[in-house]
Amino acid sequence: MTLSPLRPETGVPLARALHGFGDRVALRTSEGVVSYDELARLVDRAGERLGPERRLVLLAVGNDLGSVVQYLACLAGGHPVLLTDPAGDDRELVATYDPDVVVRDGEARQRRPGTAHRLHPDLALLLSTSGSTGSPRLVRLSAENVQANAESIATYLDLQPRDVAVTSLPLHYCYGLSVLHSHLLRGASVVLTSLSVVDRCFWDLCRMHRVTSLAGVPHTFELLDRLGFGRGGEGAVTALPSLRLLTQAGGKLAAEKVRALAELGQRRGFDLVVMYGQTEATARMAYLPSELAATAPHAVGRAVPGGTLRIEPAGAEVGELVYAGPNVMLGYADSPADLARGRVVTELRTGDLARFTDDGLVEVVGRASRSVKVLGLRVDLDRLEHLCADAGLEAWCAAEGDRVVVAVTGGPGAAERVRALLARRTEVPAGALDVHAVDALPRLPSGKPDHRAVAALAAATAAQEPAPEGAGTATADLVALYAELLDRDDVTADDSFVSLGGDSLSYVEVSLRLEERLGHLPADWHTTPLRRLSPAVRRRRGASVETGLVLRAVAIVAVVGTHGNLFVLTGGAHLLLGLAGFNLARFQLAGSSRRERVRRVLASLSRVVVPTVLWVGGFALLASAYPWQTALLLNGLLGPEEWAEPAWHLWFLEALVVLVAGVAALVTLPAVHRLERRWPFWLPFALAVVALLTRYDVVSLRGGDEIHRAHVVAWLFLAGWAASRARTTGHRAVLTALVCAATPGFLDDPAREAVVGVGMLLLVWVPRVRIPRAASRVVGLLAAASLHVYLVHWQVYPHFEDDRPLLGVVLSLAAGVAVWAAVQRVVPLARRGADAVASRRRAAQAPGAGVLVVATTSSPRTSTGTDPGRTVTVTGVPSA
Incomplete structure (x- = not known):
């Protein structure tokens, strides 16, 4: 590996070529405008203060002129820059990575004269993987990554020097940063503001500078809906006659919303471009051309210029989406030592489940890590959220143990609607749905859902709920009953009739015996885990039979x-x-x-x-x-x-x-x-x-x-x-x-x-x-x-x-x-006989077969080997 100090060719080209656009307006603020020539001079002076040797810079970047100048100076000079949220706590990052320079509130604090690090020549940018500033794991991006992605975005959006963007998203977030990159690459201008889209002054500023491009994540469009975006005349708060391009990324927007925005754009004269990406791909991997937004609103589109998308495993209709292209990161960093490493990643496994439509477009259908097993059933948490959104409910879902935890706004009435909707439209039993009415859905600093906070709601509820008297004994009895009737020795309190493979031939006896034990039988008993089935307080005369x-x-x-x-x-x-x-x-x-x-x-x-x-x-x-x-x-x-x-x-x-x-x-x-x-x-x-x-x-x-x-x-x-x-x-x-x-x-x-x-x-x-x-x-x-x-x-x-x-x-x-x-009687005996034969065959074929058994214990609920019901302790002595 060759490590070198600053060289003339080091740095990101888009930050080194600012002089080329002369007196065109680069940045616009509430105080005035800054031309490309003026911006280039400011960047050069900031670069001189950083010095000729490449150094690690931590920059608390805000949507302001000083932050942008410092950032561009790092890119132009080849100084790897770690971006953080100025409103966040970056002490753990400072302690972990020991930056040479820390820039906050426009002031650079030199922590040492040179550098304490070995920095790989390709390293240019470090971004958090979590959307917050607290995570010590960082994405390592090269100068080529930044330049290639900016060129790709500028190409498919057809950005022109006359375009004007606005910082509707924070610059420490990769999506907001990509807006700055792509517009500066084309000699367009960017309005710098920290105002929210719900602020009337934001829209006054956009109208004053004739903004042509507006970027948003799903939460942005929720806020715009509350403001009546697209409704009313030109006197409305959000009226923006100059708008020609509306872009969306940072999470999946409901198909109905995509279609509605596309149709609104057709009436108002702007294009909607839905985009898909991850920080690990320097922001963008796919985009949906504006002409397809109304007809293919479920899709994320096609690969960005220079990139390719495929489904893994090959030939599968639905599988993990894998991206390759010049914007794929070098790899992750977990410590300063990783900053010296070169490329360790050649393609990006997105973790998203996707398929190709008949038109060759990519449709993301779920998240592999968001696909969980609840009571033996495979549950796609993203699908649950989409069902709620389709019903007009604001809800986020997470998994905690054997339950699906749902946070929903709108009060207790909305919570009951969510419970009824998901129990009706999915195979998730109502007893496995833990629904919480909240005042506001928890979000990460990037605006994305905070699913960990949603899952934590379950623990808070469990701490407040005392276990019913005798619940443990009653559940143990039901476990034994299922084990007997279904001839299973692996039944647990988290199992249900369906998850154990029960069918229409076995349900008769199970349902009757269960009704005898409980004194009643819930409508969804067959999908309810045993721990959630409890005896009736008052037993009624007769039997309630399906x-x-x-x-x-x-x-x-x-x-x-x-x-x-x-x-x-x-x-x-x-x-x-x-x-x-x-x-x-x-x-x-x-x-x-x-x-x-x-x-x-x-x-x-x-x-x-x-x-x-x-x-x-x-x-x-x-x-x-x-x-x-x-x-x-x-x-x-x-x-x-x-x-x-x-x-x-x-x-x-x-x-x-x-x-x-x-x-x-x-x-x-x-x-x-x-x-x-x-x-x-x-x-x-x-x-x-x-x-x-x-x-x-x-x-x-x-x-x-x-x-x-x-x-x-x-x-x-x-x-x-x-x-x-x-x-x-x-x-x-x-x-x-x-x-x-x-x-x-x-x-x-x-x-x-x-x-x-x-x-x-x-x-x-x-x-x-x-x-x-x-x-x-x-x-x-x-x-x-x-x-x-x-x-x-x-x-x-x-x-x-x-x-x-x-x-x-x-x-x-x-x-x-x-x-x-x-x-x-015969079938269970035959099954156990076949299982025993198979068990002995596997044991005979296993490596090291013939070990010396030194102790055995019987346990109807424990199995550590191939023989269910027996715990076997062995030594590593091979047989003669």
């Missing part, structure tokens, strides 16, 4: 009783399809990530396909009871067109498998996944409406026995999906209209249609019913075993349907329950 569970039990009894000639109550199987769609959306589609949802849907599918194929295939092989098409669930595709027994016996299960597989295929599509996340009710509702094309034979795929074919009954399954997402009266009303319109005439049997229609409407409007506690156990047993009852009853009731139908129905139900109970 309506879907009761309908499931009634439907399977109706199917078996009708087939066994005990009574006639048709429509049960079609109702079960609606219930299947309801439960699939509730449990398998509860995950927030696309991969997790697909995994859950496929797992659910296997729990239907495997027992069906084994049972039916066994009878097909041993007793020739079924054709092979039925055994492989392909009768609807390859079997007879009209109803024929026994080929069509399993039409319900075949339709269920096809529909669940179709949902799995749908949610693998990123576009569908995003639509469902954004419109959780309206997407399945729209799909149900589209599916009516086959119900009304507008689209005919195959004739024959149509009411038992998957594509014809799909609308019922999709309506069940929509019912699980219906959160408002409006949702329920339009879904009711669909069911009432589509059910009559569907099955050519008014009684059968009434069973389906009434059952679906109960599912939509009546979430729970209260029944005797003894009856709830029977209902739960039949509902849990409904799949196996449906499979088994075909082999039982035919022997009794003519002479003893009641006995045939009872035996069919009992046989199905018995098979279900056997499976419940």
